[in-house]
Amino acid sequence: MSKSRILIGSPALMRQTNARTILMLLKKLDHCSRADLVRETGMSAPTVANVVSDLNDLGLIEWIGEGTSSGGRRPDNLRFKADYGCLAGVDITADALRILVTDLNGTLIEEQYESLPKDSRNPIAVIEILRGSLKAIMQRHSLAWKKLLAMTVGVAGIINVRDGVVISVSNLNAWRDLPLLDMLKKQFSCALFVENDTNLAAIGEHFRGVAQSEESFIFVTVGSGVGAGIFVNGQIVHGSSWSAGEIGYLRIPNVSGMPPSLYEFGGLEQVVGGPGILRSWNAAGNKSGATIKVRKASDVLDLALEGNSAAQKLVLQRARLLKDVVLNLALTLNPSLFVFGGELGAHAALLEPTVEMLRKSEIAVAEVLPSSLGKSAVVWGAVAMAMRDSEQKLYRY
Template identity: 30%
Template sequence: MNLLLETIESQGPISRAGLSRVTGLSQPTVGAAIDVLVRSGLVRPVGTGESSGGRPPIMLEFNATHGFVVGIDLGGTNIKVGLTDLRGRVLCRIEEPTPKRQNGSPSAVTDAIFAAVQRAVDEAEVGWDRVLAIGVGAPGVTDPNTGTVSLAPAVGWEKAPVRRLLSERFRIPVRVDNDVNAAAMAEQAFGYGREYPNFVFVAIGTGIGAGVVINSQLYRGATYAAGELGYMVIDHSWNPADVRDFGCLESMAAAPAIARWAQQVLPGGMLEGAGMSSSCATDTATVPASGPEALFKAAEQGYEPAKQAVAKIAGYLAAALTNVAVLLDPHAIILGGGISQAGDALLNPVMERMRQLSPVVPVLRFSALGADAGLLGAAALGICEVKERSLSGE
């Protein structure tokens, strides 16, 4: 049944006979499954097609407005909440600052999420009876089976029962996963990931993480911690006591580190008037959010200190991405998060250094989804929840 739903979604409007030809399933099997899908509301008839003799066929399409989902992209800097239809089309989006960490208590952050979700639904003017599920992308080690975030330093969470808290508040199904895993799912569903059965989505923002897709399936690891790329050790002289809550790679190449490089090498005037997405920023009380974009812009314009700093950052990233490439041999590594605004000023030196380090160099490109990858990934979690429940008859 899932195959039929996917085919209708990608190729509809399509007839029952057309579905039988495309999928190889018998017409009785197709007919019985379509009856279930129509009753679920996920598929609807949309008139008739051309007849090749006899009765004109009834055409079927995916019903993207059968209901809506809420996607929550939780970051260390901002909380992004969006209401989407079942194709991931965003109807309304809200962005709020993430509250300061509360020593492991989820309450401050969850209260902010509650308010943002309610505001998104209100502004979209969609009744709660049309909201079918919530998807959450959380920054840390997340158990998708229980919806518990066991470790998320960026928001001060330890063993936070996120699914239970949200489902009790809004009384609808909730699916929770790691934020970068969710972004990888979005890239697979809506972006360049559709081209590659094996790819790694690397998000570079306040921290650094990866979503690993192998043979078109997300790989989570034995303890759901696969892809915690920020902890990859690329410098054995690194002392973890020097940087609270950050791993080796992200302490050298995530947005806070890039902003510090900018402060060190750019004159004050170069830092003014340049902004970078909050998904690639850090606490503005300590590091100006304008730094990363200003650094890359100065490097593109040929300012030598900036070029040298970018070469350092590119070297750190190239070392990590080369390790990923030789271990997994993916078709592509896709870069997302606010770092995507860096453009060729970062991409070219990373590629050049990777070619120096290894003969195994996959395609390297920025995400097609830009800063929306996390939000669309969270929405994709909610959409998966809706489809699975509908197909199982719940």
Template identity: 30%
Template structure:
């Protein structure tokens, strides 16, 4: 059967994830190839192109591609200023891919694409007003207003991990500031808090864990068992996160607040107390219209979002 397909491409430092999706959002095939970082990533576009043409089902045509890329991206032109993990510097990724693939290409960053993916096929239920938060190594964010990503003036829109949560005496953040939300509510931040607090209470279950066993999963499990230290750690992380998203929600008035990333796997153990803190700080009408949900699509969210962008771009091409 002849089929119109779109490619979703997620470029990471070690591998490139690829998938074909239909216009309706059905994932037909998913695979990955290694990221060739030699010569400042000069061969990556060719590798992607070759792999796509090899994997494209016979009698199918490729209509567009969406790409998640790391680093500072100029969204409109798909120009990468600098991607440390890959080696690209002043690299016209969109132009190179469009030339090589012969179809329209759109590029955005991971958190923004995950926000779009969740809107389209995940927890967003097609909402036009979404705040997406990803709690992983860091805290990432993607904001959707009137159905489109909020990029802001120079692509920094949605950088909610660097909202200052602790105004004085906060831990240093990778961004150079102190006390960012990321330092307390990311997986890294939660583990850091646990390390600090378990030394203060030797009877805590957390002290039975080796350094490498002290994960957010283990901390949530200890909290379930009633461990007061684990509970205090989660309370602190949730308090800062709930406060930050409530303040944002007063400005953005989102319909869906979607929590993704590794920490979100805690499910209701995270979402129930988060909702409580959120309600405390959000305006009543804002709280009433905002649903806080766990992300549905996991690591595939970015691929879905990339394809959604590609579909929009292809529609625009046709009507132009």
């Protein structure tokens, strides 16, 4: 392991930097001795001893017994106390909340999915439900409310991440131009972040999904809407006006008429998204007299897998369009991997023909994989984002 770089500065800054270096090393190694810390960091033994003493006094580390001796006295091992605090990741959809709570190492404490009553889907009601649900989770696990150190909330739509403002959500009128971060701050005292849900899904796959070894990839989600989380050189690309990855607004011949509107489904979403697929299926049925009725778009994809020729034709048309979109993204950004998620995007009926057609391309070839985190990708990405903040601030808590 390469030795950590020690910064030169004021004693307070150096002490803080050294403490953070040791904390991150303990998180990575699980446990080690003070001698190990001296060897791995390049710090002097007295410096390590002082930092360890400070961290122990703060309750951030603990002694766990003797390690293996290579001669002489057996060393005392220590480790990071992951239960010093906890993190929360939240996914707010049109009709539900998904909440994930972990310790500071990202170890699962509890994941909860909760449907939202139709009369409780406005921002104020949702935040109140979120607070109540989080408190209940923490009480079940005997966690004090002050233990919640950081939380990230994911929402569909264009998000001003810097200010925590939801600029637009095409299917939720009450969530437009919404200062969500400021509203959350009135109910929560922990560090808070707001991010686009698809971007968080990409972060989640990089954190503990199929993209852990990738530094540049694209997460494509297809559900009621269509979007992309663009992950380049270890970072999400947001764009100058926070709309990078909003591929649902891509122009589609014979579909896109007026210029894109912030408050309506985009051209691609109207065809490939769930409402568009359902609308096309119902229109075809009314025209042909077909009797198979479906409740949602995924039912159409299920029928395609079962061999229904009408469903297969409709889905194949969408796969061709999705293939072109992915190929255009590949030619523009040349990532090594595309990850498909969402209720429709990861469905075999849509994904398999899309991948089969993409294989015919001779340039900008990228691997295509379904999400390994499924419906939990957003909340795992939210936790990863909260964890990154907590790692920067731990020594100051």
